[in-house]
Amino acid sequence: MMHVEVWGGAGEHGRSCYWIGNTRSSIMLDCGVKREGIGEYPLLDAAKVAALDAVFLSHAHEDHSIAIPLLYKLGYTGVVWTTRVTAEQLPGYYSSWGNNVRQQGGELPYDETHLAAVKYAFIEDAVPAQQWFTISPELRVCWGRSGHMLGSIWFMIELEGKQLFYSGDYSEDSIVLGTDTPRLIELSSALDGAILDAAYSTDTEEQESKLESLFIEADRVLAANGQLLLPVPVCGRGQELLLLMEQRYPNTPIRVEQELIEAMKLMLQHSSWLKVGMAARLAEALSSSRSAIISTDDDRERLLQEDIACSRAAIWITTDGMMQSVKAQWYYDMLRNHNNNGILITGHAAKGTTAHRLLALPDEDRGCRIRAIRYKIHQGLPDVRRMVQSMRSNFKLLVHAPKRDTDELLRQLQKEGEQDLLSLGPGARIVL
Missing domain, CATH: 3.60.15.10 (Ribonuclease Z/Hydroxyacylglutathione hydrolase-like)
Known part of the structure; x- marks a missing residue:
């Protein structure tokens, strides 16, 4: 048996x-x-x-x-x-x-x-x-x-x-x-x-509807000249969200962590895993000057301080979807003092993690706007x-x-x- x-x-x-x-x-x-x-x-x-x-x-x-x-x-x-x-x-x-x-x-x-x-x-x-x-x-x-x-x-x-x-x-x-x-x-x-x-x-909601909700939240933050943070896993929805944000907001600066770019390069190296035509789209994104690549703590701090000081809307894509890392928590500390900023949690937030804790707080205690909207994976x-x-x-x-x-x-x-x-x-x- x-x-x-x-x-x-x-x-x-x-x-x-x-x-x-x-x-x-x-x-x-x-x-x-x-x-x-x-x-x-x-x-x-x-x-x-x-x-x-x-x-x-x-x-x-x-x-x-x-x-x-x-x-x-x-x-x-x-x-x-x-x-x-x-x-x-x-x-x-x-x-x-x-x-x-x-x-x-x-x-x-x-x-x-x-x-x-x-x-x-x-x-x-x-x-x-x-x-x-x-x-x-x-x-x-x-x-x-x-x-x-x-x-x-x-x-x-x-x-x-x-x-x-x-x-x-x-x-x-x-x-x-x-x-x-x-x-x-x-x-x-x-x-x-x-x-x-x-x-x-x-959950019966399809991806198209989820994306519509995600863009409504993003529009709200960016229209107020806020900073929009998307914490994501190193490989997976982060690369897809980068492509979608570039398409949706062609005139908005995007700042993306080096690890996410390296994962995108890995995707391109293994093109047999991609949908037809996506290798060319990834290659285009990698060669584009649209996104500023964050490779050091100095890069991160300098660009964020500049964006905030100039009231310049920007999209930030960082690693760690549950915001447990020191880096993800640094972003929150920098964004929390401005209620026009926003954070979008697009995946699972396990009990006890920073993302879970922040989502459980009343809006008035979060400092900035924090919402959970699934990206369907x-x-x-x-x-x-x-x-x-x-x-x-x-x-x-x-x-x-x-x-x-x-x-x-x-x-x-x-x-x-x-x-x-x-x-x-x-x-x-x-x-x-």
Whole structure:
């Protein structure tokens, strides 16, 4: 008998980690951290970790990747199957997470020797997207681009004849990244199980509407000659928002952190991950003089003081979407004394982070205008509905959102006639 064990990620946002197997064969899907305090790690079983046949990593974001070195501390000696560009991005994410933990007086549960022990196998070198690849007599895998960030993928896993689909973080809304829509009916007549990104639960708003709301807020700040700050992850929606802001506000100065430009260059180096025509658009943006690139603390302070002194509206795009870094908090300290300035939080703000704390304050206590408007990089209700309807599966586990939100999504889909849906939490076990 084979099981799926939820070691994190279902019924919560963060520490995605799923063990699939039995006493003979086993694999793991992702191994991340939840950004609360100094981090909440998956419910790892050391004996099962040491016995793993393979680990599969969907993408580099910390809630899917940061606990990978912990597997090697616990005795795993195999490889991590992922994409080449994901492996290239991981050192930056490990470094950033380590800085975050140390900044809060904590310690990582692993050290440099475990980071150095991680071994990668690049799945795109083994097989093209949407084709099966045999790793061992018991294990086959198929993959495709998931559209969530550079290098992100979904997996179809076959272990001892049992087939399971894992969407990873999935989106077809990116203006830059290509998505390989999983042909689930073609790849498998009937799945034994599916684990599906449902991070936005019952949200039905499409990207176009979200962007309209985002631009309304941006218009308000810029029309008042304010400074508009967009804190974003290093790689992902930040590059897309830069392109969108350049298009929407051609006469407004844009200041962007060097790390975001380097990530855009990385996108261009891996053009097979991009939508048709986007390589040329990225190259144009990189060669443009529209954006001032911030590479030092002096650059940042000088330009911001100049913009404020001249009452000159400007758009600032910086790293760290949850504003935990010293740099992001410096921006807030500089902007908070002018109520014509604004900050737009466009992604998840984990409990306890600076972004979460600021959003919880009354408007009058924030100093400047702070609003949360999602830029869509996960699945909401219409997307989950389409994915559920595209497959035949014994169960469909909805993940990546708090339990209460997932329960509400499940109830809505059940009212529409969908069956075999699950809303679970860490520690749950499913029989395949």
